Amino acid sequence: MKNTSASPAPVRTRDPERTKGQILEAALSEFATNGYDGAKVHQIAKSAGCNARLIYHYFDNKERLYAAALRKIYSDIREREAELNLDALPPEQAVKQLTETTFDFFENNTAFLSITRSENLLGGRFISQMPEIQKMSAPFLDKISDALKRGHAEGVFRAGIDVLQLYVSIVALSAHHINASHTLSATFGRDISSVAWRQERRAHVVEMIQNAVALRESTA
């Protein structure tokens, strides 16, 4: 027998872990799409298929939810980076591999770029509070550094390449056209986000990075 008035049959089965996970997923997507201020708590709840009150139950408030989303997306990256095995490859291949992987990663993880963009708009308010993020990236730079040293020892790379500059460049070349796809497309009247253009870009970026590290005969 149904209740006379109050309870309209709560369908949702209880599962805190699942719920937390769904909220986090939804938050990630909403923050990525709309930025921090643009994302609405109720919309996140809806997209997570749960009641908005649960967001406060599990994450206290919008700010902490955002922080959790930010932390999660960085830990996803950490995993990818760890997978990358540069030591096994000859230096030239290693740099190529690194470039391609980075390029493809951004292409397939728009959310990372979007969240990052949002976080920079907020002045790094949250990421600066997460010391764990830095610790995970140092070893990655070391890997790249090794490849550069090997390349120089083998006489195929030039000397004195700054790893951080190089890596920032790889990221810049791989990310900017995604971050700025709308304004670039509007400015130059070309569809920057088309598959064709992106394929061209991939080749262009790989070549630029190769030229950046390769020894130039004339200089040698």
Place this chain on the structure above:
Amino acid sequence: MKNTSASPAPVRTRDPERTKGQILEAALSEFATNGYDGAKVHQIAKSAGCNARLIYHYFDNKERLYAAALRKIYSDIREREAELNLDALPPEQAVKQLTETTFDFFENNTAFLSITRSENLLGGRFISQMPEIQKMSAPFLDKISDALKRGHAEGVFRAGIDVLQLYVSIVALSAHHINASHTLSATFGRDISSVAWRQERRAHVVEMIQNAVALRESTA
């Protein structure tokens, strides 16, 4: 004699042009700092030193104010680009000049990058409505294209360089570390926004672009 109750002495002298200008300036700065949703109409008014009602008087609503700010910042760029005289320089110098000017422009016009970032977050909603922006950029690409052709003819640049890819790369290399300064700094534990690092970066970017266009002896 002072009024008994109503008017608490309106200090502001009347000057519609000045007021409009101040509002636009303030809007630019607030939208750049906080993004579209993050910027508050009352704060813009305060920062413009005027009453919030005037924003509606002159710009109708927040959206149109934002559109006006966007239009203004692009027209500022248009001017800079027009000033750049690449034809007068030998091709190698022209490309160097272009790179340095672009790099310096972004460094000194953080607002442009911020507004652009915000606009991309909005999915290009406003810029796609401004056909005038595209028209101004085409001739600029032509200029660069000319320099590349001259360079190839003189035997100092390689063949088949895609102008748009190259220019997007110059912008990417010059802008990304500014757009992402907070997240990059936090990730790598280095102050990406320090003067020292940016000077290093400038040299690095110029060199990368030179390597990208220069004929490589080994290939030739």
Place this chain on the structure above:
DNA sequence: CTCTTAAGTAAATCAAAATTGAATTATTTT
């Protein structure tokens, strides 16, 4: 100098969105 217009102000209003209160069970514990 008067009249009209529009620049400017202060204080609502209205709606959206974040956050919270209070009640209702499902599930676990004892």
Place this chain on the structure above:
DNA sequence: AAAATAATTCAATTTTGATTTACTTAAGAG
């Protein structure tokens, strides 16, 4: 199986922020 816990819901409440109403008055036109 009763009691305790905490997952979940619905419906406020409170906050914030965009927009508007109503009024005042400076400045220019005749």
